[in-house]
Amino acid sequence: MRHYYSLFTIPPVVRGEEDLYNLYCGSAGFLPPTCFNWHCPKLHLSPYFPRFHLSYFPSLPELWLVLMGTVLDAATKDANGSLLTDKKVTVVFVLGGPGSGKGTQCANIVEHYGYTHLSAGDLLRAEIKSGSENGTMIQNMIKEGKIVPSEVTIKLLQRAMNESGNDKFLIDGFPRNEENRAAFELVTGMEPTFVLFFDCLEEEMERRLLSRNQGREDDNIETIRKRFRVYMESSLPVIEYYNSKGKVRKIDAAKPVEEVFEAVKEVFAPSNAEVMHYRNFLCSIL
Numbered sequence: 001m002r003h004y005y006s007l008f009t010i011p012p013v014v015r016g017e018e019d020l021y022n023l024y025c026g027s028a029g030f031l032p033p034t035c036f037n038w039h040c041p042k043l044h045l046s047p048y049f050p051r052f053h054l055s056y057f058p059s060l061p062e063l064w065l066v067l068m069g070t071v072l073d074a075a076t077k078d079a080n081g082s083l084l085t086d087k088k089v090t091v092v093f094v095l096g097g098p099g100s101g102k103g104t105q106c107a108n109i110v111e112h113y114g115y116t117h118l119s120a121g122d123l124l125r126a127e128i129k130s131g132s133e134n135g136t137m138i139q140n141m142i143k144e145g146k147i148v149p150s151e152v153t154i155k156l157l158q159r160a161m162n163e164s165g166n167d168k169f170l171i172d173g174f175p176r177n178e179e180n181r182a183a184f185e186l187v188t189g190m191e192p193t194f195v196l197f198f199d200c201l202e203e204e205m206e207r208r209l210l211s212r213n214q215g216r217e218d219d220n221i222e223t224i225r226k227r228f229r230v231y232m233e234s235s236l237p238v239i240e241y242y243n244s245k246g247k248v249r250k251i252d253a254a255k256p257v258e259e260v261f262e263a264v265k266e267v268f269a270p271s272n273a274e275v276m277h278y279r280n281f282l283c284s285i286l
């Protein structure tokens, strides 16, 4: 199967005489030479278009990475009607251990602040139900508490973002490891505005998961323990990464639902006292 891509906004000096370049890729997972002799390995910084930064997942030939809004996948644009690269998008990552209350609080945030809630876990479970070719692989990973390869999850997230028509997203349960994080930034060119981190002790999370009662195959003690291990080893480092960039808003998630939401509200709409504090601070330095 061939995929065609259009390059836009190439400065005339490097664009030559053509208006449009059709790059095509074969199933072998690389680009054959184009008129500019473009080979595209996994990550490619073109010597001809140094502003462009193309990446390519060989296992997903249709997934071209669009960075800096300069390269558009025309096929995707046609299919979705709109492209996220056209808009200014707000992304909030919602992270925390399994059972910390991410989904519960996201529902509250949606109701009050007009975000679209995208749960990576829900999207993966829907993909299993849809009978997709990845279904069995995803199901096995979830049963083992393992993290599904990034390209699968990111594709689902991107599709859901495009279909939502919204420009404000709560991305719940993603990124769950360093690979998730780096691939998302690379694929979408987006960074979270901030990361909402639900901090909760393991014993409390375990209690909640064991009484969640949603018929989830992974809410059994054996898988729960595996999920906790993956969380400690792979997900906490991602939270630490964002913390080092000053992006983490930590919430004590061990409290009752209503109290947790009071703390969440402070993040999304700081109370007057806090606004006044910053106003006074700004006045003092101006």
Ligand SMILES: Nc1ncnc2c1ncn2[C@@H]1O[C@H](COP(=O)(O)OP(=O)(O)O)[C@@H](O)[C@H]1O
Pocket (backbone or CB within 6 Å): 096, 097, 098, 099, 100, 101, 102, 103, 104, 105, 208, 209, 211, 212, 213, 253, 254, 255, 256, 257, 258, 260
């Ligand atoms: N603050 C809380 N106190 C007690 N139970 C909670 C709290 N927040 C969520 N729960 C319950 O704990 C379970 C896990 O919550 P959920 O929002 O599904 O967590 P996550 O999305 O982080 O896995 C659910 O049954 C939910 O009703």
Ligand SMILES: Nc1ccn([C@@H]2O[C@H](COP(=O)(O)OP(=O)(O)O)[C@@H](O)[C@H]2O)c(=O)n1
Pocket (backbone or CB within 6 Å): 097, 098, 099, 102, 119, 120, 121, 122, 124, 141, 142, 143, 144, 145, 146, 147, 148, 149, 153, 172, 173, 174, 175, 176, 180, 218, 227
């Ligand atoms: N980014 C993600 C999110 C979830 N998942 C999978 O989906 C499972 C359930 O995730 P979830 O976010 O719905 O639920 P919690 O574990 O947070 O309760 C995880 O244990 C992973 O197996 C994933 O592989 N990658």
